[in-house]
Amino acid sequence: MSTLKDLNSNEILGKGAFGTVYEGVWSEKLVAIKRIQLSDISSNEREEEALQKLDHPNVIKLLHVESDPMFRYYYLELCNASLEKLFLKDGDPKKYLGPMPPTFDVLNQLALGLEYIHQSGLIHRDIKHENVLIWVNPENDLVLVKWADFGLSKPVNERGTCSMSGVRGSFDWLAPELLKLIDDGEANKGEKEEKQRGTIQTDVFAEGLVFGYYLTDGLHPFGSPVQIAANILTNKPVNLLKIQPQNSRDLIEKMLADQPEKRITSSDVVHQLEKIRPQFRIYQTKLLFDLFKAQNFPSTEEVKILIAKGVDLNCVDENGLTPLLHLTRIKMKQNEGENLYELLHLLIENGIDVNCENDDGENALLSLCQNYKNDNLIEIIRLLIENGIDVNCKNKYGNNALHLLCWNYKNENLIAIIRLLIENGIDVNCKDNLGRNALHPLCYNYKNENLIDIIRLLIEKGIDVDCKNIVGNNALHLLCQNYRNENLIDIIRLLIENGIDVNCKDRDGDNALHYLGQNYKNQNFIDIIRFLIENGIDVNCKDNLGRNALHPLCYNYKNENLIDIIRLLIEKGIDVDCKNIIGNNALHLLCQNYRNENLIDIIRLLIENGIDVNLKDRDGDNALHYLGQNYKNENLIDIIRLLIENGIEVTSGTSNYFTTYHKKGDRDEILHLLGQHLKKDREHTSKRMKFD
Structure with a gap:
């Protein structure tokens, strides 16, 4: 006590x-x-x-x-506060910032409370926002709203009426029949008792005002204080249209009927609330998804407001997505949406199911690894792991978080995230439906120099280095196809030391040399090729299009040390005159794409090693035709002369390639040279025909 x-x-x-x-x-x-x-x-x-x-x-x-x-x-x-404290201005020290029941539950609890009061034979007579108290159970945080201040209450008879010697209650929360008594001065004039009797329907009207006040975040349904009495007397609820959802507005209209006999009872309010419960849920769900389907992350304050209204954070939209899944699938540019951690923390605190999955079988972890670009992804993943997310969840394509992370994340701290996932039991050897493990997307996508450290970590944790996807690619292929940093040779060395198949070919017949020639442009290209050759790669491997390593090399590589690379391949026995299925050899592709001055030296090297100078592709083009379309340097005429000296065919159509692609001043000497050779060729042909 x-x-x-x-x-x-x-x-x-x-x-x-x-x-x-x-x-x-x-x-x-x-x-x-x-x-x-x-x-x-x-x-x-x-x-x-x-x-x-x-x-x-x-x-x-x-x-x-x-x-x-x-x-x-x-x-x-x-109790913790009265209802009006909920709607004080931000910053007001008296503002209630604690938890609230869901919006529907607030209305339902108040309705049940008033129904009980009336069924207990009492009329409250002072229903208003200040007499609604908020109570938070200190043991379990259960929140209830309670009717309070029964100082004006009176017993009622079985008809719900009581004697009344005067109007009692708070002026702005009185029913119109009570305001009329005050306005007419009838309450003190000794009229007949039946006109003076109070009725529980006045409580229902006031409860309707409280409902409207709550649903409009602190607005009186009948307007500002100077308007309220007049608007109640003339039945003009000016703020009624602001009440959502529509079903709750319809209910409140029935509670605010201007004639008490047309007003629904407190029990009717309870029953009708139960009927509109689904509509409340639908409306709140729409508000939630409108917020979470936006292209930007919502603010925590926006989410808190909806949580306070009692939205179901685990509801599912027509596409099978929960708010959490919507949130984690928003594609943001780097440094956007950095409040995601706070949002997820808020959702988790309020009971979100972190393991909900979309129709593709992806949980929030997979969705995040696919879409989120910021460095704090590691903190977000740690938060999800601490709250029980399934680290080994796989989508319907067989991808786990490692796959999607390696496909999409490009930041330096990728290694730290992978380490975190491994520490929490992710399967490093998980293969997707296309046979790929994490090395495939990692080597395909990741461009930072610490790639070698990530691969080393995965190898230490037992990843299958030589895993091949369904089209026959291993990590070496994808690395040579996509990685362009100088330390590529070190990564290749690491893979070879750990057993990768250097001579693996994909279903198109390409090996690492083909992929390297298509992608790599750095000066240490020759060192990588030498290293691959030393480790047994087949320099004469031909793909299904008939190409060996010279084809992609001569098509793509632009550095002046190309001649040294070709010389190395020749020394190692490559077929210099290999032709692809459309009739191109290395000379064609070189003349089509290489523009450095030493082109003449490379052509001379190829000729010395037996390339067919006069080869034509399936369109009838030879090296001169390709040269005319591509090469613009001053030594062009020397290259043409070299090709002519080595037997390339000049036809009447050859000059067209130089006429079309070269300025007049540059082409005159070339056309003269071509014309001379064509004339000699014709004379030689004529003599031969006479002899024959």
Whole structure:
């Protein structure tokens, strides 16, 4: 029992006309103690009688009553705030920032509480926002709203009416029939008793006002204080259209009927609320998905507002996506959406299912690894792991988080994220439906120099280095196809040391030399080729299009040391005159694409090693034709002369390639040379025909 002698030192919770409410202790619980002087005790007899009669979760509880020579003390449940504190301006120290039940539950609890009051034979007579108290159970954080302040309550008969000697209650929360009594001055003129009887329908009207106030975030349904009375009397609820969803607005309209006999009862309110419960859920779900389907991450404040309204955070839209899955699939540029960690933390705190999956079988982890680009991805993944996400979840394509991370994430801290996943049990050897393990997307996608460290980590953790996908690619292929940093040779060395098949060919017949020739442009190209050759790669491997390593090399490589690379391949026995299926040899591709001055030296090298100078492709083009389309350097005429000296055929159509692609001043000498050779060739042909 509380010690009352020092009550004056306790925190004052509120003051009224006849009493003061303090914070106190009773039976080792914090309570509200309402103290009233004994001389004023008659003012509180009704409340005491009512509260002793009532026992309902949504009605404030009277726990104990005692007196001393001066005061009577009422021990009541200590609540956290009254409803109007919820809608004070941000920054107001009195604003209630604690938890609330879902929006529907607030209305339903108030409706159940008032129905119980009426069924207990009482009329409240002072229904308003200030008399709705918010109580948070300190043991489990359950939140209830409760009707309080029964100082004006009265018993009613079986018809729900009571005698009335005057209008009581708060002016802005009175039903129109009560305002008319005040307006007409009838309450004090001794009219017949039946006109003076109070009715529980006035409570229903006031409850409708409280409902509207709550659903519009603190707006009185009938407008500003100077408008309220006039608008109630003329039935003009100016803020009614702001109430959502529509079904709740329809219910409130019935509660605010201007004639009490047309107004629904408190029991009707309970029953109709139950009927519109699904519509509430649909409306709130729409609000939630409208927010989470946006192209940008919502703010935590926006989400908190919806959580406070009681949205189901685990609801699913028509595409099978929950809010969490919508959030994690938003594709952001780097450094955008950095509040995702805070958002996910908020959702997890409020019971989100981290392991929900979309129709493709992807959970939030997979979705994040596919879409999120910022460095704090590691913190987000750690948060999800700490809250029980399935690290080994695979989508319907067989991808796990490692696959999708390696496909999409390009930041330097990729290695730290992979290490975190491995520490938490991810299967490093998981293969997708196309036979790929994490090395495939990693070597295909990742461009940073610490790639070697990531591959080393995966090897240490037992990844299958020589895993091949369904088209026959291993990591070496994809590395040579896509990686362009100088340390490529070191990564290749690491893979070879750990058993990768250097001579692996894909289903198109390409080996690492083909892929390297298509992609790599750095000066140390020759060192990589030498290293691959030293480790047994087949320099004469031909793909299904008939190409050996010279074809992609001469088509793509632009550096001046190309001659050294070709010389190395020749020394190692490559077929210099290999032709692809459309009749191209290395000379064609070289003349088509290489533009450095030393082209003449490379052509001479190829000729010296037996390339067919006069080869024509399936369109009838020879090296001169390709040269005319591509090469513009001053030594062009020397190259033409070299080719002519080595037997290339010049036809009447050859000059067209140089006429079309070269300026007049540059082409005259070339055309003269071609013309001379064509004339000699014709004379030679004529003599031969005479001889024949």
